[in-house]
Amino acid sequence: MSIVYGRRYDTGELCAIHIEHGLIQHVVPAWTTGRATDWPFVAPGLFDIQINGHSGIWYSHAGLTSNQVLQTLTAYFAHGVTRLCPTLITAGHDALAAGFAALREACEQVPWAGHMVPGFHLEGPFISPEDGPRGAHPLEHVRPADWDEFCQLQEIAGGRIKLVTLAPESPNAVAFIRRAVASGVVISIGHTAATRDQIQAAVDAGAALSTHLGNGAHGMMRRHPNYIWEQLGEPRLYASIIPDGHHLPASVVNAIVKTKTPYRTILTCDASGLAGCQSGFYELGSGRFELLPDGRIVIAGQQQLLAGSSLATDTCIASMIKMSGVSLRDAIDMATRTPARLLDQPQFRLQRGSRADLFLFRLPPDATRLDVVATIACGEVRYGSIAV
Ligand SMILES: [Zn+2]
Structure with a gap:
């Protein structure tokens, strides 16, 4: 005891x-x-649905080992995180297969890892090829939604892929969404330039979330209708946001939380593999990046185009409170209860019978x-x- x-x-x-x-x-x-x-x-342990790595280890990089995965998971305990969804982004089929195999091996290697990882998040490759919506995902690996390919990946992952981010305008997306939802996978809309009708068709088919709403978008777009308004105004969609102080201005964070309410807003850090690293320049497979002293990661040589976050979920909670004025309770609930509800996982609480996942912190x-x-x-x- x-x-x-x-x-x-x-x-x-x-x-x-x-x-x-x-x-x-x-x-x-x-x-x-x-x-x-x-x-x-004291609060229930944080649950982040979108984590790309830590300490220089990227889940999407070739040669990922199960021991590296365990190293990253351990690092997140220092941030109060007790559950997270390791996320693989757009890559070739073999690379995704190898990544999911390593993630699965880690979950099966030690029980605590299996408990920490309720599911994997596949972000891409069935996304928009357009500059802007595509974000930092490599164009050469963007492809139409392919249910057979997904089933192969799901088998390699041991059935652990629980969340898929795709673009509704991807060819075959609506049929894909129906089958995925029927199989128990949650579908999120993201990295998209979809029309109103395409978004509505995706939601009708069962899409339940918008991935990092307000990011992964064109720099310039029509005032309305556009895919940000359409997702913001669709009451059936949850929204995840990255309130790290860099990805979204306070007014947008406020507008999303007020519209979706904390019940349907999910706080994620979308931390890259550079989380926990020192500021400086990094040469990665997909290019040269700079981690700035304030935590922003940018494509080297400029300071406008963000290429992920180096900040973890705990930092996002503090900046969310500062930006939007939400209560500590709401900020924590958006990083614990709301993601658990979306993914049909237990909502750990400070009450008798709950799994003892919790963290102590000062603010x-x-x-x-x-x-x-x-x-x-x-x-x-x-x-x-x-x-x-
Ligand atoms: Zn993304």
Whole structure:
């Protein structure tokens, strides 16, 4: 039996959480003779649906090994993350197959990795070939939606691909969406230049999410209708956003959260393989990039075109609060409960019977990131210390 003491992220009340056999056994009130605000906050472990790697390891790079995957997963405990979806972006079939094989091997190698990874995210290759919507995905590997190819990848992944981001205008997309949804895969709209009708057809077929809404888009577009408004105004779609302070201005973050509400807004960091790396220039397979001191990753030689984020989910929570004024509770829920609900996974809570995935953190005024004190996954301390 271990006991975690903290200040509930949702109510601010001090509590003692009793953990045994990987589960929360009791949550009882706690008292302090000091100041309640000296206690760290406690919240369910963060759940990020879009993570591309860490520490210089990219899931999409050739030669990925299961041990490298485990190294990245361990790194995310330091950010309060206890569940994440490793994400492979547009690549050739063999590269995707090798990537999914390594991810699967990691999940089957040690139980904690399997618990940390509820599913994989395939972002591409069935996306728009246009500059802008395509983002940093390599054009030569963009291709029409192909259900047979997906089934091969799903088999290699051991059935673990739970989320696919595609463009509704990709040839065969609507039939693909119907079959994927029927097989239990969640479909997200992203890296798209779709028309209103194409978006509606995708949603009618079962698409449920917009991937990093407001990014992966043309620099200039018609005022309306356009694919951002159409997704924003479609009540059946959840939206994921990257509130790292760089990908979206505060006004857009605000507009999306107000429209979708925290119930349908998912906070993701979309961290690249350069997360956790020092600032500087990096030569990667797809080009030369610069990681700027403020955490932005840009195509080397300019500072406008973003090529991913180096910041993790905890930083996005702090900047989300700063940008939009949402409560700590809502910001955390958008990175825990909402993604779990979308992917039909259990919503871990600070209550009896829940899996003991939680983290302790401090949030000083004007902090740019959460100061993570400890992370517990399945009842085990994976980062920091819970000693008081
Ligand atoms: Zn993307």
